[in-house]
Amino acid sequence: MYICIKLISMNSFTEENYLKAIYKLLEKESVVTTNAIAEKMNTKAASVTDMLKKLADKKFINYQKYQGVSLTAKGEKIALNIIRKHRLWEMFLVEKLNFKWDEVHDVAEQLEHIDSDKLIAQIDHFLNFPKFDPHGDPIPDANGKFHIQKSQLLSELKKNSACIMTGVVDHSPAFLQYLDQAAIGLGDEIKIKDIVSFDKSLQISVNKKNSLFISNEVAKNILVIIK
Amino acid sequence: MYICIKLISMNSFTEENYLKAIYKLLEKESVVTTNAIAEKMNTKAASVTDMLKKLADKKFINYQKYQGVSLTAKGEKIALNIIRKHRLWEMFLVEKLNFKWDEVHDVAEQLEHIDSDKLIAQIDHFLNFPKFDPHGDPIPDANGKFHIQKSQLLSELKKNSACIMTGVVDHSPAFLQYLDQAAIGLGDEIKIKDIVSFDKSLQISVNKKNSLFISNEVAKNILVIIK
DNA sequence: ATAAAAATTTAGACTAGTCTAAAAAATAAT
């Protein structure tokens, strides 16, 4: 008979946030710089360097002075778990507590650090194991696996194409509120009626009903899959 | 037209925990000592003194060197809000996520610090505004008001009295698990069939069905109201 | 009333995380 003691040296919120930031930067670029992390974390490069040393000591990142960083398997696992928790909590807030999709992010930033495997497993179950969050972003499973939707920008489609909205690029409340007001949401069918050559703005129909104009800037922040 | 900016200098988790600890100590004694706080917070008296100075600066407590502390209205409000959140989260975990009453406390210790008025209002609504938590403790409303059940200890009742269980004194998982196993829970009707004069242990019946013996020590940790 | 014991506070040190300013390294421009 064996006794298991939970020694696990919990990671601080700060460490978790750095790992998440690095993960998200790695989604865009293959190498992540000190300055990029500083900007994302709203902190100074000197502070980042200090933290990188600590994360490297703990084997969460690969780091050599001046060479940028990448995540180790261990670090990526932690980052994906934080992202999983963030997105499940966002889904919970929208599905069960009547939050709007523009209201959930800040609360989820706090909830993602709650440390309880049972809690997150039960939330997942309660929500019936959703695969995507309220913004269309994939929710990693307990092993860090997730589905990628190979979507494209609405701004890249040609006249007369039809598509389904699957996500957003800009996650700001301002943009999300604009979409609400324009009655454009995830899962909606969007048809491009016309593209104004002067400014690339689009005339679209949503769910075969309302026809409206959106700017190219807006179209560049809407992710879709072609029907 | 006015612009409102949320300046509110958020209180740290640590400050919140100190205020909650002081509140709970004040429920028992009218004056709270440095050592009592140190014991409850699992810290040293010197650390407590440092924190008391800070809490007094912020006008959360009344504090004079060597004289013990009490809460100001401001401090009590914060403490009650933390307790409200703690108990609502415990209720949520039990009612919606299939947690047992012995599993909720540690998670609620984390969740109670999540800072979102809307979140806690919605959880309250979602649970249909419960008045008591899974352990029978009252849940303060948004203004800090709550119902007190004037209950007594089961160990204080006489032979042949009947009562309803309303709470527990000891909240430890070990005790709660014992009650589960003995099939004694909140709301159950308990009748005292006999009191063994030798050791004050009790023979009781629960919900008119199962008859069993419990020690005086157990009876001293069960809160009831007489039927 | 005085001495002993207990409780509390102060002093000084430590860690995590942050900052500014200065030094060092890498990159870009001539």
Place this chain on the structure above:
DNA sequence: ATTATTTTTTAGACTAGTCTAAATTTTTAT
């Protein structure tokens, strides 16, 4: 191939919260 610019790291300092050890105050016991 130097020089200039940008990026990154180091050095030193600050805050929140904690600790141990020592000093001080209060309480208890004689």
